[in-house]
Amino acid sequence: MPKRAAVLPGTLDLLILKSLSLGPQHGYGVLLRIGQITEQALLIEQGALYPALHRLEHQGMIQAEWGASDNNRRAKFYRLTPAGRRRLRDETTSWERFASAVASALRARPEEV
């Protein structure tokens, strides 16, 4: 497996929000989905997911509901709220801006400074 990169602190929230935007899911499912959409390139400590989920729930970005999983076990499902959707949009924009700024900085050549 190629070496996985560590997750920067603020980005876990962003990944969670993105993954829930693709449809409601329980905590384990969110983990699997993040793995899917990042093509397993990130190293996420599994337990760290839950404080992030609870924090987002506390802030009203996501909403929780108990339901039945695929194999009929009781699980806590999360879904995105309108506020969460807004947050996702804003964070995505700032992320892209940040990423492009860093990328352009890294492209700088000695003669440009």
Add this chain to the structure above:
Amino acid sequence: MLARVRSWMNAVIRRQRLERELAEELDFHLASRADDLIRGGLSRAEARRQAHLEFGAGERYKEECRESHGLRLVNELRADVLYAARGLRRTPGFAAVVVLSLALGIGANSAMFSIVNGVLLRPLPYRDQERLVVLQERMPESLYAMKSFRIPPVVNALLHRDELHSFEDMLAMDHASYQLVDAAEPEDLQAGWVTANMCAFLGVQPVAGRCFTAEEEARQAPVTLLSYALWQRQFGGDPNVVGRAVPLRAYDGDKFFTVVGVLPPQFRLVWKLELWMPLSESRNYRTRNAMWSPALTIARLKPGTGIGQARAEFQTMQRRIFPKEYEGAGGNRIVVMPIVDFLTESVKTGLTILLAVVGLVLLITCANVSNLLLSRGAGRVREMAVRASLGAGRSRVCRQLLTEALVLAALGGALGLVVAAWVLKGAKALALQRVPRLDEIHIDWTVFAFTALVSVLCGMLFGWLPSLRLSRLDLADAMKAGGTGAIGGRRQQRVMASLVVFEIALCVVAMMSAGLLINTFVRLREVDPGFRADHVLVASLNPRVGAPDSATQSLGEVLERVRSIPGVLTVGLSDNPPPAHVRSIQDFKRPGTLDAFGPGGPRANSRVVSPGYFQAMGIPILRGRAFDSRDQSDSPRVIVISEGMARRYWPHEDPIGKTIILRDYRKEVTAGIAGVARDVRQTGPRNQPDGLIYSTYSQADLRLPTLLIRTKADPASMAPLVRHEIRAVDRTQTLRTLTTMDRLLAGEVAEPRLYMVLLGGYGALALALTAIGVAGLVAYAVSRRTQEIGLRISFGASRPDLLRMFAAGSLKLVGAGLVTGIPVALAVTRFTRSLLYEIGPADPATLAMVAVVLMGVSLAACGAAAFRATTIEPTVVLRQE
């Protein structure tokens, strides 16, 4: 924002469920991961292990989840409270002392607050009560000393109602009394004669029937309103009482009054009266007697009119109507005051002083608890160091210590409510008659709220200093075996000492106030009333209706029957014995002088008595004789005068045998002076004795007779027998009063007694707390200086030397406390002047006693605490390096 708050509240309320769900959620994750791993080929056990490994530290994540719901603060607080409770359980003695002293301080404050709130601050239950004022004519002080010979005529505001434009409406009332004779238990009833607009003016709705109308007042209809209590008591709450004709006996005969309505329970118009009739019952009112004015006149200011305006208008009117008397009346004051002030002015000063002193006691308690916590804190340094080393930040430690303080305060506050209820009950027992509205005060939610608030403030007050100091630690220093570093050092001791000085200063203030009032009460009690008050039973009779002759006859019969009761020594009659609150003034002239009747001429109080009066009351006849069987209605008129009157009007001669001319109902009567009696204080100890003219009841009209019965044994035990004999003569007698003279006189000083008891109690409490503070400080110093003491002993210091050393320290503290406290005390006690008798607010004797007692008690406390120092073994302490 709202979402966060909701989530937080949800988390706090449903803690258990949150925990369960959290556990379930994480278990689901682990199970799902394990399943996937099993599908991938691992064994069950291996899959589970792997899943756990991948998950990470479960507990830490759980904690972080809890935190993310904002529960951290709540959890920490909960932990702190439990920790504090455990700590207190380990030191029950300390906890008990602190909680008890806090309970006494907080409880006393809550009780006083509820009294001040209920009596002084609470609005009255009348319509638009903030615009209500009382119009009152005040007798100048000089009248009591008979220096001024004029009773200023009174402006009857009611008669001039239309001329006073500041007021939109006016109500007036006068006092009356009736007997309800046609009942199983005949009763004496206090009544009010009031203008017909009473219900509308006050905004009161009768619970049955209606109020009387202006038309009924105009045609002098004999109608009446019943009080709720009377309705229940004598009429059984019968709803058909409206319209019933009730026979009532007044001074001038029996009359039937028709009941038109019943007033609500707890209704009062300054006084709680049983019957209300229209003011047209008053002859003075009907005849528009210019020399009379109602007992109480209340007016409502027009909206937007200030009280100053009303005052000016009223004064102008007075000046216009009675120009001569107004100018020369010297001290006549027309008072226009808000109704609440009128009700409470007599008690405002006293209650405020009490509230202040009680606040001082609480401050002293807080200072004490602070010191106690500081000295206890020195022993917990290691505990704090360990906590700090485990990662607790300074603010966390500080918060935990503050929580401890608040727990103590909360316990103190809870117990304080019990104390408050008890103090309130005591206050009611002592002073229900004298303090207006006291009976309406109960422990209610405002008291709860106040107690809670005061508890929290106290906790913060005494907690902040110890928390700050203790959380400021030098870790390495603290962990050293014998070292406590900054905690407990010189600096801490100086802080504790200044707290004790502060306590002492406050104690001086409290003790000075208490001392002045105790002094006052003692002096009042020692005042010689001029007669012998012990073993006297007082029975006030209602007037017997009928011709004066038959009245005298039946009075004579009553005297005989009562005199024949075994155990009765003598019986006397009087129309207004001391403690008298009513004055009847008699004008007189000395023949052969320029004396004239009327304002400016000689006058004295008049009293009609039976011959046995002087003996029954123990009033010695100084010269001449008392009345006897010689003085009948057909013999020459004689009087007995008081010695003060003799001194004033016959300064250089013997008045015995001289005659004066009395004005008796517009007739002139010549009377001879048969005797001179000792001066008697008429209206309680505060007023100087006045000139008195005694007449005998066979020669003058005795209107409202009171029996004065001197008994051999305890007078109260004779009461039933006396009542029986009186009723045997007149079955309808209701006996307005039947009590002992001692109790009546005690009632005169009920207010000073109340202040003395309460202030004395609080002053003593302040002293005790301060003594504990001093003892605590000295004990602490001893424990800190054991090595120094050991050295001193080994160098030859003896026990007295050591005690002297500590005593000198205490004296310095007390001195500092006195120096700061005495000026404050003098500034505060200035306000007690109106409560004092014969001493000034800066009475040096009281001040000296306060200082001496304080010093003595402090030295004793210091000595007790320092005694331990003398038992130190030098070899033991010096070895403790």
